[in-house]
Amino acid sequence: MTMPTYVGMPSFPDAARRAVADPRLRANLARATTTIRGRRADAVAELEDWPALREAGRQIKDHVLENLGHYLRLLEEKVAGAGGTVHWARDAAEANRIVADLVKATGESEVVKVKSMATQEIGLNEFLAGEGITAHETDLAELIVQLGDDRPSHILVPAIHRNRSDIRDIFLRAMDDAPEGLTDSPAALAEAARRHLRAKFLSAKVAVSGVNFAVADTGTLVVLESEGNGRMCLTLPETLISVMGVEKIVPTWRDLEVFLQLLPRSSTAERMNPYTSAWTGVHPGDGPRDFHLVLLDNGRTATLADEVGRQALRCIRCSACLNVCPVYQRAGGHAYGSPYPGPIGAILSPQIRGIGSDVDASLPYASSLCGACFDACPVAIDIPEVLVHLRARAVEKGPRHPLERVAMAAAGWTLRSPTRLALAQRGASASRRLVGRGGRIRRLPGPLSAWTETRDAPVPPPESFRAWWARTNGGEGE
Amino acid sequence: MSAREEILRRIERVTPTRPAAEVAASYGRIDRAYRRRHHDGDVLDLFAERVADYRATVRRVAPSGVAGAVAECLAARPGSYGVPSDLPPEWVAGAGAPLVRDPSVAALDGLAGAVTGCAAAIAETGTIILDHGPAQGPRALSLVPDHHLIIVRAEQVAPDVPDALERLDPLRPLTFVSGPSATSDIELSRVEGVHGPRTLDVLVVA
Amino acid sequence: MRVALFLTCVNDTLYPGTGRAVVRLLRRLGHDVEFPSGQTCCGQMHLNTGYRRQALPLVKGFAETFGPYDAIVTPSASCGAMVRDWHPRLAPRAAGVASRVYELTEFLVDVLGVTDVGASFPHRVTYHPTCHSLRMLRVGDRPLRLLREVRGIDLVELPDAAECCGFGGTFALKNPEVSAAMCADKVTAVRETRAGALCAADNSCLMHIGGALTRTRAGVRTVHLAEILASTEEDPL
Numbered sequence: 001m002t003m004p005t006y007v008g009m010p011s012f013p014d015a016a017r018r019a020v021a022d023p024r025l026r027a028n029l030a031r032a033t034t035t036i037r038g039r040r041a042d043a044v045a046e047l048e049d050w051p052a053l054r055e056a057g058r059q060i061k062d063h064v065l066e067n068l069g070h071y072l073r074l075l076e077e078k079v080a081g082a083g084g085t086v087h088w089a090r091d092a093a094e095a096n097r098i099v100a101d102l103v104k105a106t107g108e109s110e111v112v113k114v115k116s117m118a119t120q121e122i123g124l125n126e127f128l129a130g131e132g133i134t135a136h137e138t139d140l141a142e143l144i145v146q147l148g149d150d151r152p153s154h155i156l157v158p159a160i161h162r163n164r165s166d167i168r169d170i171f172l173r174a175m176d177d178a179p180e181g182l183t184d185s186p187a188a189l190a191e192a193a194r195r196h197l198r199a200k201f202l203s204a205k206v207a208v209s210g211v212n213f214a215v216a217d218t219g220t221l222v223v224l225e226s227e228g229n230g231r232m233c234l235t236l237p238e239t240l241i242s243v244m245g246v247e248k249i250v251p252t253w254r255d256l257e258v259f260l261q262l263l264p265r266s267s268t269a270e271r272m273n274p275y276t277s278a279w280t281g282v283h284p285g286d287g288p289r290d291f292h293l294v295l296l297d298n299g300r301t302a303t304l305a306d307e308v309g310r311q312a313l314r315c316i317r318c319s320a321c322l323n324v325c326p327v328y329q330r331a332g333g334h335a336y337g338s339p340y341p342g343p344i345g346a347i348l349s350p351q352i353r354g355i356g357s358d359v360d361a362s363l364p365y366a367s368s369l370c371g372a373c374f375d376a377c378p379v380a381i382d383i384p385e386v387l388v389h390l391r392a393r394a395v396e397k398g399p400r401h402p403l404e405r406v407a408m409a410a411a412g413w414t415l416r417s418p419t420r421l422a423l424a425q426r427g428a429s430a431s432r433r434l435v436g437r438g439g440r441i442r443r444l445p446g447p448l449s450a451w452t453e454t455r456d457a458p459v460p461p462p463e464s465f466r467a468w469w470a471r472t473n474g475g476e477g478e
Numbered sequence: 479m480s481a482r483e484e485i486l487r488r489i490e491r492v493t494p495t496r497p498a499a500e501v502a503a504s505y506g507r508i509d510r511a512y513r514r515r516h517h518d519g520d521v522l523d524l525f526a527e528r529v530a531d532y533r534a535t536v537r538r539v540a541p542s543g544v545a546g547a548v549a550e551c552l553a554a555r556p557g558s559y560g561v562p563s564d565l566p567p568e569w570v571a572g573a574g575a576p577l578v579r580d581p582s583v584a585a586l587d588g589l590a591g592a593v594t595g596c597a598a599a600i601a602e603t604g605t606i607i608l609d610h611g612p613a614q615g616p617r618a619l620s621l622v623p624d625h626h627l628i629i630v631r632a633e634q635v636a637p638d639v640p641d642a643l644e645r646l647d648p649l650r651p652l653t654f655v656s657g658p659s660a661t662s663d664i665e666l667s668r669v670e671g672v673h674g675p676r677t678l679d680v681l682v683v684a
Numbered sequence: 685m686r687v688a689l690f691l692t693c694v695n696d697t698l699y700p701g702t703g704r705a706v707v708r709l710l711r712r713l714g715h716d717v718e719f720p721s722g723q724t725c726c727g728q729m730h731l732n733t734g735y736r737r738q739a740l741p742l743v744k745g746f747a748e749t750f751g752p753y754d755a756i757v758t759p760s761a762s763c764g765a766m767v768r769d770w771h772p773r774l775a776p777r778a779a780g781v782a783s784r785v786y787e788l789t790e791f792l793v794d795v796l797g798v799t800d801v802g803a804s805f806p807h808r809v810t811y812h813p814t815c816h817s818l819r820m821l822r823v824g825d826r827p828l829r830l831l832r833e834v835r836g837i838d839l840v841e842l843p844d845a846a847e848c849c850g851f852g853g854t855f856a857l858k859n860p861e862v863s864a865a866m867c868a869d870k871v872t873a874v875r876e877t878r879a880g881a882l883c884a885a886d887n888s889c890l891m892h893i894g895g896a897l898t899r900t901r902a903g904v905r906t907v908h909l910a911e912i913l914a915s916t917e918e919d920p921l
Contacts, residue, residue, distance in 0.1 A: 012859070013858060013859050013860075013861070013862075016859060016861060016862050017861045020861040020862055020864075020865050021861070026865075028665070031665060032665050032666040033666070035665070035666050035667060036662075036666045047516060048513075048516070049511070049512040049513045049516075052509075052510075052511040052512040052513075053512045055509060055511065056508060056509060056510050056511070056512055059508045059509055060508055063504060063505055063508060065493070066493050066504070067493065067495070067496065067501045067504070068489050068493060069486050069489045069490055069493065069494075069495040070495050070496070070498070070501050072485075072486065072489070073486075082649070087481075088480070088481040088482040088485055089481055090481045090484055090485060094481060138673070139663070140661050140663040140664070140672060141661075141663035144663070156662075157662060157663050157666055159663060160665075160666065163665060164664055164665060167664060186661075186664040186665070186667065186669040187669055187670075187671065189664060190661055190664075190669050190671055190672045191671070193672060193673075194671070194672055194673055197673065198587070198673075201673070202587060202622075215648060218648045218649060220648040220649070226659070226660050226661050226662060226672070227659055227660070227661045227663075227672035227673050227674065228621065228659040228672055228673035228674025228675070229672070229673045231617065231621050231653065231673075231674060232621065232673055234617075235617040235618050235621060236583065236618060236622075246485065246489075251505055252505075253643060253646075253648040254640075254643065254644075256643055257639050257640040257643050258510075258512070260639050260643075260654075261512075261639055268662050268668070270656070270668075271528065271531075271602065271603040271604065271656070272600070272603035272604070272605045272654065272656035273656065274532070274655070274656050274657050274658070274659055274660045274674070275653065275654065275655060275656075275659070275674060276652075276653070276654035277617075277651075277652070277653055277654075278648060278651070278652040278653075278654075279651050279652075280648060280649050280650075280651075283610075283650070283651045285616065286610055286616040286617055286618075286651055287616075287617055287651060295485070297481075297485045297488070301485060301488035301489055301492070302488075304488075304489065304492050304493070305488075305491070305492045326847055326848045326850070326866050327859070327862055327866075330862045330865040330866060331859075331862050362858075364734075365734075365854075365855065365858050365859065366859065367852070367855065368815070368848050368850055368851065368852025368855045368863070368866070369732060369815070369852055369853075369855070370815035370819065370848035370852070371815055371816070371818075371819030371820060372815075372819065372846075372848070374819070375819055388731060388732055388734075388770075391732065391733060391734030392731075392734045392735075392736040393734075394734055395733075395734035395735060395736075404733075408730060408733060408735045408738055409738065411729070411730070411738075412730060412735070412738035412741070412742075415693060415724045415725040415727075415742055416724070416741050416742065416745065417724070418721055418722050418723065418724055421693065421696075421697075421724050421725075424697075425696070425697050428697060428698075440898050440899075442899075447857055448857070450856070450857045450860035451856060451857060451860070451895070453860060453864065454860070454864040454867065454868075454896060454899065455856075455864070455867065455892065455895030455896045455899055456894075456895040456896075456898045456899050457895060458698050458699075458891050458894075458895070460697065460698060461698065461699070461700050461701070463700065464696050464697050464700055465691055465695065465696045465699075465700035465703035465704070465719075466696050466719075466721065468700055468703075468704065469703075469719050469721075470721075474707075474718075474719065475704065475707055475708070475711075
């Protein structure tokens, strides 16, 4: 269970500290997320039955998770029956090996890729490079990330941390055929990408894709995209290799009537994304002659075993939770140390990777629990609930924080008894003349200094409410 | 143990597989309180409005006016046009532009555009769906050239997503087209025109 | 109807004025209110920091203390949400008590059926709807309906009101830079309103924003909603 690219990442607070200090990054993120937030709200408000669609989406996904073995077998049978070959991969290493061997069997040393979270997760491009195979990302944002020797920071728009002039600079530096005098107008940048990739599309023999939905009872695979690079990759090469997490299944073709409404509006705030492709195995005379489907576990079955945490597997990768998250907006995607950033990443990464590392143990805490993510989620993943659930696991199994443990135990001991609480309150009140100069506390000791770096702390009152109530007999004596 | 067996065993441990009839019964209990359609009234007006929202051009024409409208669309972007050989000939009678029937994939990049029919359309979302059957050609035909002219017959327009999906055969290759190629990858603002056709013209025959 | 005040440990210790305001307000509306002295804390800090086991005795203690009451009123949406949403999940037997917990504005609007509580507060005020009041308890516009009836109040809208202030309990200590960045934006929004007072239904969020307001000498004070509703012409805050 690995995501090789991200080994050795700093914990979330350390990475976020650097991001918060970068005004340009914060401006780029704020501009992009504020734009999409308003548009998503409008796109969702347009459908009066959104809550019913959301509930149906949740139930369909839960039904699949409850019957995953049944549906995986059915999908396998249907894909094979339509001329595809199905492979199973326990983890990232196994999936990478399968894909590399399939590419080598074609005799090719280059592949074109359509944006896929699953292949980001397993670090496929890096693995292929080690095997002498060059993977060309064809999604505009992925191309920007790849040419900039960068890491993705958003599920839908991996280069969201870059603004238009950053992108122009990257193109001029790293794109061998970038036009001279390239401007930073989005249309010009898109045109440059079109020219750069066209020859690759027309000559590519092998493509690698992800999968948005796999219809179990027909074996149909579905990919949603915007630019047309997906259609190019799914149509023009002779060999197509698609990698999908085992949870991407929907039972029937009809179920897409729910998800084709939920996903585009949540994701790009469109009534429908420009292009959706669906294919079933191999279609003689149209598209690839050889189709392989790689079914990836990589921690998903472990996630399934957690009754609270498994709801993360409903995720359809729309990224609405990122766009509404105030923490993501300030910390940026890289701080999450995973291809899955934002609120969904904070519950998905520690589950599929395990909670052993500093970054994974810190991710469940990368939230103020404001709940905006839950409201935005089109399949009603209660992200705050899972965060709280995973925090308990981080305390049990993650790196130790002895000071915090002692403080929590002491607070627990005090709060278990009203008498002890009253005593502590008297102590606090007694300290007010010492600590509160000018009615404010400007500096607290130890870990509490994190608060007073930027905020005053409240000065305790002369008496607690409890003391007042007792003294005045419930206010009668006033 | 093979990866397949091991993954299925891991799943079985958590959620044991139930008999198919039980799975089907549980599937049948999924609450589908959502609507089958969001708009009553004229779906063609809605369709035209929604297609235009994507910055595609859309025109309603009478059956007798198709050829003339096609000729105008092609004249606006001169060059050779690819067409499937089973495209109704009356649609391109007098098209003006040179037509290449069933062009090879290698020839596609040299074409100005492609003219096709479709399998269905969705009014609510302004989507046109090709199943690459009659009058549509293979997927590459309407992908590689920079201009795609689609002719939609009025009865092909479904009011909303659920009805449209019912009309389709999932075992066919399917392409859903909603406006010209676009991207939101630069500052999350939509820009038309990346790898797919940058110009989308739609004629609704009614 | 036996009504209990669940004040919360934070208010009890640091903001007794809010408790006195609730008592005064409810008595003015003709309802007596008791303060069960066995109450301490709902366990939210422990649960939300991952110390679930430490939270459990507090959950059980809450159910025992408040078991005898018909309605339990709290001037904290966050602690109210902890009890109503989480206590039943942590201890199924706590469900009955939890269902009788009302955040103050819910109690006023839904149980007592009032929006005009006879309050007077002739000041320019802006209202911050806290995350847990908005997205957990879903109190909706109840606080605003109450505020609009207050005599003399100049209620101004807070830009991006629904955005989190960055408090999040121990989040403010574990991720201080992100928390401070969120708070700074909230402070900017508050200052833009030119209000003299920032009001909310939760003192923990007010403590956070207020700490930054005084640190930046913004000249805006923080007031709990209950204190505005308790304030009258005869006996102003």
